[in-house]
Amino acid sequence: MAQRKFIDDWKRTHSCGDLRGADVGKQVVLFGWVQARRNLGGCVFVDLRDREGLTQVVFDPSTEPRDLSVDGSETIAQAVAIAEQIRPEWVIGIRGVVVSRGENLNRNRPTGEIEVRVLEAEIFNQAETPPFEIVDDLDTREELRLQYRYLDLRRRPMQQIFRLRHQMNQTARRYLSDQGCLELETPFMVKYTPGGARNFLVPSRHAAGKFYALAESPQLFKQLFMVAGFDRYFQIVKCFRDEDFRLDRQPEFTQVDIELSFVNQDDVFALVEGLMFEIVQQTRGIDLREKYPEGRFPRMTFEESMQRFGNDKPDLRFGMEHTDITDLIIAHQGGGVPFFAEIANRFENGTLRRDIPGEIVKVMSVSAEAKLSRKDLDEMEKMAQSMGAKGLARAKVGANGEWTQTALKTATVELRQAIHERTGAKEGDLLLFQFGKAALAHTVLANLRLHLGKKMGHIPAFGHGGKLEFLWVVNPPMFEADEQTGGWVAAHHAFTRPHDDHIAIVESDPAKVLCYRYDLVLNGFEVGGGSIRLHDPVVQRAVFRTLGIDEEQAEEKFGFLLKALRHGAPPHGGMAIGWDRVAMLLSETESLRDVIPFPKTQRGADPMTDAPSALDDEQLAELRLCVMPQKN
RNA sequence: GGGGCGGUAGUUAAGUUGGUUAUAACGCCGGCCUGUCACGCCGGAGGCCGCGGGUUCAAGUCCCGUCCGCCCCGCCA
Numbered sequence: 118m119a120q121r122k123f124i125d126d127w128k129r130t131h132s133c134g135d136l137r138g139a140d141v142g143k144q145v146v147l148f149g150w151v152q153a154r155r156n157l158g159g160c161v162f163v164d165l166r167d168r169e170g171l172t173q174v175v176f177d178p179s180t181e182p183r184d185l186s187v188d189g190s191e192t193i194a195q196a197v198a199i200a201e202q203i204r205p206e207w208v209i210g211i212r213g214v215v216v217s218r219g220e221n222l223n224r225n226r227p228t229g230e231i232e233v234r235v236l237e238a239e240i241f242n243q244a245e246t247p248p249f250e251i252v253d254d255l256d257t258r259e260e261l262r263l264q265y266r267y268l269d270l271r272r273r274p275m276q277q278i279f280r281l282r283h284q285m286n287q288t289a290r291r292y293l294s295d296q297g298c299l300e301l302e303t304p305f306m307v308k309y310t311p312g313g314a315r316n317f318l319v320p321s322r323h324a325a326g327k328f329y330a331l332a333e334s335p336q337l338f339k340q341l342f343m344v345a346g347f348d349r350y351f352q353i354v355k356c357f358r359d360e361d362f363r364l365d366r367q368p369e370f371t372q373v374d375i376e377l378s379f380v381n382q383d384d385v386f387a388l389v390e391g392l393m394f395e396i397v398q399q400t401r402g403i404d405l406r407e408k409y410p411e412g413r414f415p416r417m418t419f420e421e422s423m424q425r426f427g428n429d430k431p432d433l434r435f436g437m438e439h440t441d442i443t444d445l446i447i448a449h450q451g452g453g454v455p456f457f458a459e460i461a462n463r464f465e466n467g468t469l470r471r472d473i474p475g476e477i478v479k480v481m482s483v484s485a486e487a488k489l490s491r492k493d494l495d496e497m498e499k500m501a502q503s504m505g506a507k508g509l510a511r512a513k514v515g516a517n518g519e520w521t522q523t524a525l526k527t528a529t530v531e532l533r534q535a536i537h538e539r540t541g542a543k544e545g546d547l548l549l550f551q552f553g554k555a556a557l558a559h560t561v562l563a564n565l566r567l568h569l570g571k572k573m574g575h576i577p578a579f580g581h582g583g584k585l586e587f588l589w590v591v592n593p594p595m596f597e598a599d600e601q602t603g604g605w606v607a608a609h610h611a612f613t614r615p616h617d618d619h620i621a622i623v624e625s626d627p628a629k630v631l632c633y634r635y636d637l638v639l640n641g642f643e644v645g646g647g648s649i650r651l652h653d654p655v656v657q658r659a660v661f662r663t664l665g666i667d668e669e670q671a672e673e674k675f676g677f678l679l680k681a682l683r684h685g686a687p688p689h690g691g692m693a694i695g696w697d698r699v700a701m702l703l704s705e706t707e708s709l710r711d712v713i714p715f716p717k718t719q720r721g722a723d724p725m726t727d728a729p730s731a732l733d734d735e736q737l738a739e740l741r742l743c744v745m746p747q748k749n
Numbered sequence: 750g751g752g753g754c755g756g757u758a759g760u761u762a763a764g765u766u767g768g769u770u771a772u773a774a775c776g777c778c779g780g781c782c783u784g785u786c787a788c789g790c791c792g793g794a795g796g797c798c799g800c801g802g803g804u805u806c807a808a809g810u811c812c813c814g815u816c817c818g819c820c821c822c823g824c825c826a
Contacts (some may be wrong), residue, residue, distance in 0.1 A: 157789090158782035173786070204774095223786055246777060251761055252787095256761060260818055313826040317799045333825095466808065503752040504822050560822075597826095610826045708819095 123148070123239045134170025140215045142189055145233060147172060148241070151250070151273070161200035162232075168276055173223070173232040174211050176200035185214045187236060196238040206244035206251065206268075212237040230423075259710070264724040266715055272740055278704045278712055283402050285700060286353055288399040289373050290343040292392050298351040298375065303338035305331055305355065310674060313610070315359040317368070325741040329694050331357035334693060339376040340612070340650060343689040344681045348378045351695065356455030360721050364708040365642055365698055369717075375474040375647075376691030386589060388690050389637060389645065390414055397585065400703055405585070414637070417509035418641055427479070427563030429593065432641025433586035435575035439562050440540045443477045445532065446552075452532025452739050454525050457610070460552060473628055478552040479482050480536060481562050485545030487573050497565055501551075506561045514542050525550070551605035567641065581640055588638045592616070594621075594630040596663060604665050611660055612678070613648040614690075623659045627716045635689065644699050647692030652682055691739050 123146065130145045134257060152164040152171055163177040178197045182190045196211070213233040223229035248264075249257045251271050262269040269275060290300065309316055309330035316330035324353060332338075334356045352374045361369060373392075377385060390413055394405045406412060422429050425438045447465075451458025457515045463469045469476050478735040483489065489497075498509040512520035518533055520526050542548055549565060551558035571574045576584075595615050596605040605627045607613070615623055619630040633649035651657050657679070661671050671679060700712040717723055737743060 153786075153788095155785045155788050156782080157785060160783035160785080162785050162788085164786075175784085175785070179783075185816090218784090221784060221786090225786085229786090246759070250776070258760090258818075260758085315825085336826095358825065361823085363825090364826070401806080454785095499753080500821080505751090557822095565822075603759075607826055613826095720817085722817090 121239070122237075123212070125210065126151040127210075129210075132169035133167040133172040134227060134232070136215055136228050136231050136433060138217060141231060143215045143218045144212070145235060146210065146212050146215040146217055147174065150244075150251075151205050151207045151209060154200070154203060156201070161197070163200065163203065163209075165209070170228060171226055172228045173218075173307065174213060174235050175232050175554070176235050176238070179248040180236070182236060183233065185216075185638060186238075187214055190238040193235075196235050199238045199240055200235075203240065204244065204246070205567060206247055208241040208244070210239045210241060211235045225563055225657055231500065236325055246725060248288075248628065254586070258323045260718065261607050262726055263710075263716070263718065266725050270714060275711075278700070278706065279714060280706055282696075282700050282712065284400050285396055285696065285703075287699075288396050288634075289351075289353065290390060291487075292395045293351040293373075293375065296349070296388055298349040298377075300352060301342055301347065301350050302352060303335035303354065304334065305357070307332045308677075310337075312674075317357050320740040320742055322739055325739070329639050333358050334372065336610075336693075337675075338376060340686075340689065341677065341681050343376055343378045344684060346687075349376070350691075351375045362717075362721070364710075365695075365701070367697065367709050367713060367716055367723050368482075368708070370713070371696040371748070372633070372697050375693070376689060378614070378689045379689055381650075382591070382635060382690065385414070385649070385690055385692055386635070389694070392694075393587065393637075396533075396699065397703070398418075403585070405587075408585070409587070412666065414442055414587040414589055416589040416591050419590055419631075422590050423559055427559035427561075427566065429590050429636060430638045430643045431588065431590075432567065432570065432576065433580070433638075434584045434640060435570050437481060437483065437566050437568070437569060437575070439481050439559075440478050440536075441477060441479050442536055443471070445535045445539070446478045447471075449529065449532045449535065453527045453529040454532075457528075475555060476553055477555045477558055477563055478550065478606055479558050480551075481549045482540040482542040483547040483569060484573075485543070487569060489547060493572070497549075497568065500564065500568065501552070501561045504561050504564060505557055506551060507553070507642060508567075510552075511563075512548045512550075514544055514546045514548065516544050516632075518544075522549075576640075579707045580662060581702060584640070585702075586640055590636045591634075592631045593620075593634050594628065594691070595619075595630040595660075597636075603667075606664050607657070607660075607664060608632075609646075609648065611655070611664060612651050614651040614653075615656065615660070620656055620659075623656065624663050627663050635692075637692075637694070638700055639699070642698050642702060643695065645694040645704070647694055649688075649690035652686040652688055652732045654679075657682070 120574050127146050129148050131147060133149045134146055136145065144563060146644050147165055149165040149167040151167040152629045163174050164171045170731050180193050211233065211512055213235040215231050218230060218232050245282055248261060249255060249268070249270050249350055251268060253273050255272060266540065294300070304504040306319055306329040309318065309328060314333045319329040321327050321329060337351055354372060354374050355369055356372055357369050360366070362368065394412065395407050397403050418536050419429055422431050425431065426532065427439050446452065446457045447461050453462040457478065460478060465473065467535060475507065485524045494511065501509040510525060512523035512525045514537065515521050518537060520528055520533060523725060536542070536548065540548070549562070551587065571578050576582060584589070595613060597608045599606045606618060613632045613634050615630050623630055635647060636643050637645035697712050699710045704712060706712055715723065715725070722728065
């Protein structure tokens with residue numbers, strides 16, 4: 118067996134990204150993986166890779182150690198023999214001398230001025246031929262990349278992403294610590310609490326038949342830190358939610374969790390803004406003060422966001438806003454369009470009311486520049502239908518303000534003029550309509566807006582495209598109507614503080630109650646959310662009454678928190694930042710999976726380890742569990 | 750739970766109205782080559798066309814089912 122000189126007697130002197138022209142003449146020891154081997158017949162060039170970079174090393178049988186003023190002639194033949202054997206991804210070590218490449222330099226890499234002339238080499242390990250090449254611009258099924266994630270992670274772009282995450286973590290720790298926050302830990306295995314996201318459950322062997330829940334967030338525990346008087350807390354923490362996935366959702370994900378005592382909403386914002394400025398500066402070298410000179414992010418109310426963009430996480434990198442024309446439809450009694458008239462009638466006769474969320478008519482004006490073909494429109498209509506819409510009514514604005522290419526051509530001049538005036542639509546523009554249930558109309562138009570934004574090149578398919586648009590979305594409603602029961606449910610959670618001037622109407626007019634809940638949005642992604650908590654037991658009881666939760670139920674569900682809040686809870690509030698989403702946006706990658714070292718597929722599987730897996734009967738018996746047969 | 754797209758050598762793709770032995774590039778293996786750096790040149794191996802059923806003289810291709818992956822709606826307080 119080889120003598121292992123390279124590990125036992127010699128130490129690595131440099132990384133594969135270190136050496137420059139100034140190092141010429143140095144004797145060096147490099148360790149790494151074989152990126153590429155170019156055998157010219159006698160002379161073998163090898164690109165040696167480690168996490169810092171690539172260095173070309175040369176195995177040349179004609180090397181004369183004396184010319185390099187070093188020993189080692191007897192080892193050169195051995196080294197050249199090794200060069201003949203090695204293959205991509207083998208792990209080797211070399212000892213050699215840095216020489217200038219003179220005219221033959223490679224300007225494409227930082228180490229391109231030099232190469233290392235090998236005097237001695239050792240193979241640490243061979244490698245099977247990898248299922249895909251370890252290259253920067255890999256084009257391979259993602260499933261295969263996940264199956265061999267350790268090879269995928271060997272690639273430079275992936276290494277850069279996780280270096281970025283390291284920087285994010287270091288920056289957050291330093292900043293939040295400087296802001297007086299203590300890094301404290303909360304349990305992952307917690308008591309199951311109903312409502313909200315589904316929990317992953319962990320069966321207990323000691324208490325067979327009982328289960329822990331994996332924490333969907335440290336929410337309740339961080340509030341207990343405030344009761345305990347820690348004053349300010351943060352944690353970089355994993356959260357677990359057993360819900361369906363999207364490109365920005367994984368079953369386990371990381372958030373930077375923050376909670377502060379004796380603060381109002383503005384105090385929380387200032388802290389988080391400072392953090393984001395710092396993160397963007399440290400990781401991307403971008404000074405957000407150029408865009409936000411006051412050091413603050415803009416704010417928009419929830420209601421305005423829904424009106425203008427159809428969701429609570431608007432992508433502000435481009436326009437194409439929506440316009441609510443429900444009032445125009447009512448005023449014009451349908452304006453000659455049968456299905457508008459139908460809606461107008463229902464408002465007339467009181468079936469629908471404007472002051473409570475119900476049905477609406479919205480329009481999005483698309484510039485003539487979009488040059489949408491019939492095929493494009495059909496595709497968009499299909500998209501709308503796949504989201505549950507009946508169709509996609511549209512009208513093209515003609516030279517004299519008439520509507521063409523549309524089922525809406527019966528619209529009156531007055532209605533058309535009113536709509537053109539409000540939307541600013543000009544000749545050649547296309548009007549896209551949605552009407553009916555507000556939630557559906559909003560969803561459809563919000564998605565079409567993003568679709569068109571990408572299609573028209575206002576925003577890239579993924580990545581920030583040089584624009585970082587932050588926004589606080591504030592003052593959402595505290596309660597939502599529960600369609601099934603006809604009662605009220607908490608729009609976020611029951612421990613959010615209502616606006617002070619709405620406390621009086623918590624029970625009398627829940628629909629109008631707004632609360633101190635806020636989301637931080639970046640380029641159309643919700644990257645953080647939080648609230649000022651409700652620490653007043655009197656208001657808390659009123660909220661529970663509105664939600665139809667009596668004291669007994671409240672005790673049963675949230676007893677430990679309510680009890681804690683009765684023992685001297687300071688006013689407090691906080692924030693949770695979706696750290697993976699921030700990493701995804703800053704690294705301009707396509708999905709959350711790209712910024713998580715070992716992510717799950719859309720169905721929650723890990724192709725590498727084959728998790729989740731079945732248990733054998735013995736294990737189940739120990740937990741006193743039995744698995745029901747699959748229902749068909 | 751619903752809708753859409755995809756699955757063909759190790760990888761990425763092509764594959765005609767169903768019709769001989771399923772192509773190509775990269776990778777892999779062997780040979781040659783002393784200044785390559787996407788090295789080059791010559792040769793070679795490599796296929797359960799995701800899986801199961803059906804239609805047919807004949808299926809990668811058409812039909813049904815199913816599994817897996819991705820995107821969206823619902824869901825995610």
